[in-house]
Amino acid sequence: MDHADHVRLIREGVSGGGSTWADLGSGEGAFTLALADLLGPGGSIHTVDRDRGALEVQLRRLETAFPAVRITPIAADFTAPIELPSLDGILMANSLHFVRDKAPVLALVLGYLRPGGRLVLVEYGADHGNPYVPYPLSFVTWSSVAVAAGFRDTRQLATVPSRFLGSIYSALSLR
Template sequence: MDHADHVRLLRDGVTHGGTWADLGAGAGAFTLALAELVGPGGEVIAVDRDGGALRELERAVRRDGATVRTLSADFTKPLDLETLDGVVMANSLHFVRDKAPVLALVHRMLKSSGRLLLVEYDTDRGNAYVPHPLSFETWRALADASGFTGTRKLGIVPSRFLGRIFSAESVRA
């Protein structure tokens, strides 16, 4: 995947402006796409427990998009974030076995009608590298049960690893 793929996977779920968080941002592949789509005047908070990855992200940030702020933290614990316009979780929820408590935290971070964009391998069978992935159908049921609505697929990218990657948008009910 390249930057164009990252932008394409998120594009239809992102509105211009506002404050977004990228949980499990890593070195920022999706943070940079998100910052481009949110645009000047908006803010993206990149959260990761890996400080080294966040430093790498800070070096890659462009000045012509949304402001990018980094936060070194564990997204399975409460974060001091609220009334966000949107949250992106790209290839990070699959590290969590018990996803409902994390989704409850994400729900609390979002304003009413805020967006949760998920990027994941489209499979329910994990491995050593991707321990707890979830297919789009599993995600839709879990999102419905976690206070989100309107879950819809935004895009798909074929992947040699685990077949394909989907992106999906859910709305905080």
């Protein structure tokens, strides 16, 4: 996947959804760059990852490509509470599958969002993992997990084929 694929996967979930976002498990920023592209100048992204090295790489890439988007890197574990402003949206791309017990994390995510705020999830379309993707969840599973976590109006946005675990989907849910 390239930048255009990343943008295409999350575009509908991000566009028109406000300017203050967080990217939980942002890594080296592949999807943060897509988010920054869609938010444009005036956008603000709190990027959270427990890997400080990845955050540094990501910050350099974002400063070069999208200098008018404000980036606030936060080195933290997103399974614990993080100090964040009330958010218009949260992106979790290929990061929720690292969490076995998803309900407590989703409760935190819901709490960070303003009423009507958006959660954009990018995940593999599979319910059985491997050592690299330990706890994936297909869109069908995510639909019921999201309801149980208090999200509403969950819908799939886009999918791309993946040699690894078959496919990758994006989904939008609202607080």
